[in-house]
Amino acid sequence: MKHIITVQVENKPGVLARVSSMFARRGFNIHSLTVGPSVEPDQSRMTVVVDGPEMEQIVKQLRKMINTVKVTELAPGEGIEREVILVRVSSSAAQRGELLDAASIFDARAADVGPSSITFEIADSPERCNDFLSLISPYGIIELVKSGRIALRKDGRGESHPGAAAPSGLKAIGS
Amino acid sequence: MTEILTGAQALMRSLEIEGVEVMFGVPGGAILPFYDPILDSPVRHVLARHEQGGGHMAEGYAQATGKVGVTVATSGPGATNLITPLADAYMDSVPMVAITGQVPTTAIGNDAFQEAHTWGISMPCTKHNYLVTDVDEIPDTIAEAFHVASTGRPGPVLVDLPKDILTAQMQWHQPGRTNLPGYKPSTHGHARQVSAAIDLVMAANRPVLYVGGGVLKAEGEVELLRFAERANAPVVTTLMARGVFPDSHPLHLGMPGMHGHYTAIRALQEADLVVALGARFDDRVTGDPASFAQRAKIIHVDVDPAEIGKIRVPDVPIVGDARLVIEQLDAALADAQAGSRPEHTAWFEELSVWQRDYPLEYDQTADGPLKQQYVIEELNKLAPDATIVAGVGQHQMWASQFWKFERPRTWINSGGLGTMGYAVPAAVGAQVGVPDKTVIAIDGDGCFQMTFQELITAAIEKIPVKVVLMNNSSLGMVKQWQRLFYDERYSSVDLTTHTPDYVKLAEAMGCVGIRVDSRDDVRPALEKALAVEDQPVVVEVKADPDEMVFPMVPAGASNDDVIARFRDLPGQP
Numbered sequence: 001m002k003h004i005i006t007v008q009v010e011n012k013p014g015v016l017a018r019v020s021s022m023f024a025r026r027g028f029n030i031h032s033l034t035v036g037p038s039v040e041p042d043q044s045r046m047t048v049v050v051d052g053p054e055m056e057q058i059v060k061q062l063r064k065m066i067n068t069v070k071v072t073e074l075a076p077g078e079g080i081e082r083e084v085i086l087v088r089v090s091s092s093a094a095q096r097g098e099l100l101d102a103a104s105i106f107d108a109r110a111a112d113v114g115p116s117s118i119t120f121e122i123a124d125s126p127e128r129c130n131d132f133l134s135l136i137s138p139y140g141i142i143e144l145v146k147s148g149r150i151a152l153r154k155d156g157r158g159e160s161h162p163g164a165a166a167p168s169g170l171k172a173i174g175s
Numbered sequence: 176m177t178e179i180l181t182g183a184q185a186l187m188r189s190l191e192i193e194g195v196e197v198m199f200g201v202p203g204g205a206i207l208p209f210y211d212p213i214l215d216s217p218v219r220h221v222l223a224r225h226e227q228g229g230g231h232m233a234e235g236y237a238q239a240t241g242k243v244g245v246t247v248a249t250s251g252p253g254a255t256n257l258i259t260p261l262a263d264a265y266m267d268s269v270p271m272v273a274i275t276g277q278v279p280t281t282a283i284g285n286d287a288f289q290e291a292h293t294w295g296i297s298m299p300c301t302k303h304n305y306l307v308t309d310v311d312e313i314p315d316t317i318a319e320a321f322h323v324a325s326t327g328r329p330g331p332v333l334v335d336l337p338k339d340i341l342t343a344q345m346q347w348h349q350p351g352r353t354n355l356p357g358y359k360p361s362t363h364g365h366a367r368q369v370s371a372a373i374d375l376v377m378a379a380n381r382p383v384l385y386v387g388g389g390v391l392k393a394e395g396e397v398e399l400l401r402f403a404e405r406a407n408a409p410v411v412t413t414l415m416a417r418g419v420f421p422d423s424h425p426l427h428l429g430m431p432g433m434h435g436h437y438t439a440i441r442a443l444q445e446a447d448l449v450v451a452l453g454a455r456f457d458d459r460v461t462g463d464p465a466s467f468a469q470r471a472k473i474i475h476v477d478v479d480p481a482e483i484g485k486i487r488v489p490d491v492p493i494v495g496d497a498r499l500v501i502e503q504l505d506a507a508l509a510d511a512q513a514g515s516r517p518e519h520t521a522w523f524e525e526l527s528v529w530q531r532d533y534p535l536e537y538d539q540t541a542d543g544p545l546k547q548q549y550v551i552e553e554l555n556k557l558a559p560d561a562t563i564v565a566g567v568g569q570h571q572m573w574a575s576q577f578w579k580f581e582r583p584r585t586w587i588n589s590g591g592l593g594t595m596g597y598a599v600p601a602a603v604g605a606q607v608g609v610p611d612k613t614v615i616a617i618d619g620d621g622c623f624q625m626t627f628q629e630l631i632t633a634a635i636e637k638i639p640v641k642v643v644l645m646n647n648s649s650l651g652m653v654k655q656w657q658r659l660f661y662d663e664r665y666s667s668v669d670l671t672t673h674t675p676d677y678v679k680l681a682e683a684m685g686c687v688g689i690r691v692d693s694r695d696d697v698r699p700a701l702e703k704a705l706a707v708e709d710q711p712v713v714v715e716v717k718a719d720p721d722e723m724v725f726p727m728v729p730a731g732a733s734n735d736d737v738i739a740r741f742r743d744l745p746g747q748p
Contacts, residue, residue: 010357013306014295018298021298025299056484057481057484057485060481061481063357064479064481065357066302066357068357069356
């Protein structure tokens with residue numbers, strides 16, 4: 001089961017290195033990690049997708065880092081999840097029409113069309129992105145790049161992690 | 176009026192504002208600008224002979240005093256030599272600030288002379304670290320470094336300062352408030368958790384308080400004593416906590432773990448409630464964690480939330496400062512008991528049988544080889560109030576077993592990292608911190624050969640540490656493992672008896688050297704050493720090379736399989 005952790009960090013030099021070093025040192029696997037500016041000008045927001053049973057330790061170790069302001073876990077279904085994919089798929093002139101049809105079903109856009117390939121862009125939930133890739137893979141995927149997942153909590157799904165202060169007790173995590 | 180200072184002067188002043196009284200370090204190119212204002216400052220600088228020595232001195236000072244230890248090194252090799260003390264302090268939660276020089280900002284990344292990526296290298300072995308790139312940030316950074324090092328779970332913080340930042344000029348300003356929006360260490364425990372914990376304490380018939388170094392760091396010894404007596408619960412103190420609860424107290428069962436007291440190990444295995452206070456379920460305590468204290472409910476008190484549930488999921492977790500939480504637990508227990516203290520009669524009877532049947536033992540004959548345990552007991556009689564500093568290995572385990580610790584901060588050692596060579600420099604630092612106390616390093620010959628050069632520092636600075644060097648001519652603990660688990664195939668453990676000549680070596684370094692090789696000479700030799708007040712002393716004890724440490728839980732085994740005594744080994748009479 002993949003879990004999403006969003007991490008609000010002070011925007012200080014090397015903070016990404018700190019986080020990734022901690023993951024490496026503790027032996028936690030990262031499925032994807034994205035980082036960018038947040039609504040607070042002096043803070044960045046990371047979205048980390050992790051795989052594995054160590055969720056609770058990962059959240060605690062992130063909270064323990066001095067530059068971490070806030071750590072939130074999104075249980076499956078609690079967040080709006082998106083990723084962006086650029087994919088170049090092999091396409092003869094004859095195949096172009098059917099590929100474009102398939103793309104339109106998934107709201108994927110042809111970003112570049114060449115004599116022997118089409119590059120699609122799609123920004124959607126990870127499930128829809130994967131469905132699209134499955135659909136076009138028989139044509140032959142030449143190159144692929146994924147942005148990594150970003151996520152926001154859905155409105156009304158409860159903010160269960162107020163502030164960065166470590167709560168007493170296990171129950172506070174993911175409850 | 177505005178005051179213009181160099182970065183180096185601002186650094187010196189910032190350290191003075193933090194109340195620093197001593198720094199342990201070694202100068203070099205990149206840190207040179209900082210060594211100039213040291214001459215004009217009242218802060219003492221102890222010149223170590225190696226940066227690792229300076230780092231362990233800062234640790235010893237911090238462990239002996241509770242204050243933040245400060246160490247200084249230059250860039251590149253100076254900083255890399257500091258990594259072992261940093262990792263050591265991180266493991267054992269020792270408050271320390273390391274100041275390192277760095278090549279100028281314009282040279283960073285260019286493989287400049289004596290450049291190392293100190294910030295990156297030190298990241299995983301510090302609580303936090305800084306690379307200062309603006310001279311104006313020096314006062315706030317130093318204030319923040321001391322704040323982080325000394326609060327919450329203490330630990331080492333490194334501040335890396337490029338040379339051009341140290342020479343740049345700034346308008347002096349007092350350090351402001353620290354701005355760490357995500358750093359708010361917990362203090363008091365959650366009231367509901369405290370109350371849940373007391374429910375378990377009230378229901379327990381076989382409780383044990385498993386006390387770790389966190390109680391010592393939190394200075395919770397008074398609260399611990401009160402709580403243990405009120406709960407009438409036996410206490411075990413880990414290697415990092417020796418001294419926080421008096422060994423002479425009837426509730427004290429001694430040290431748990433791989434080489435702990437049999438009764439302490441067994442009590443945890445048989446307990447129905449383990450109250451872990453500032454302890455982290457280290458593998459050297461738990462043995463195989465799956466079979467550790469299987470029948471016990473667990474209350475886990477720790478200031479670091481990440482320790483809770485890391486190894487063992489507790490029934491009641493409490494995040495908070497150990498002293499404050501124990502105080503809360505004690506108050507809640509007093510209310511719950513309403514004056515009636517539990518007897519736990521059956522439990523104490525069981526414990527006393529184990530204590531009677533499995534005491535620590537050794538056999539010192541009149542003319543046989545000297546046993547390290549005997550020397551430690553004799554030393555304890557002569558200097559009961561001394562601060563003991565140990566290296567890592569057999570001598571460390573015997574010191575922790577056979578010394579009677581009665582007060583906190585009288586036992587200083589490298590627990591988590593297990594750094595051989597810790598004793599001599601840490602003892603030097605400790606002695607600087609507590610100049611009126613007797614500080615004795617109990618060291619092994621393997622450890623001693625790693626860091627003895629710091630006795631030169633001690634001799635020149637007139638730091639009168641005593642070193643009792645247990646010379647068993649081998650890497651004793653490694654040898655013990657090869658004997659027990661590698662079919663007596665001894666590989667690279669022989670250090671030979673005669674080289675070096677430790678008495679001559681001591682004298683060459685400006686210390687008093689004493690050698691003792693028979694039982695009846697032990698006491699006079701130790702008395703002579705303790706009488707020296709203006710010079711370091713090395714007492715070389717020609718110790719039994721075949722003596723082994725027991726009890727012993729083999730690495731990875733269950734604590735149920737503890738080997739209590741040598742004669743319990745298969746094949747022994």
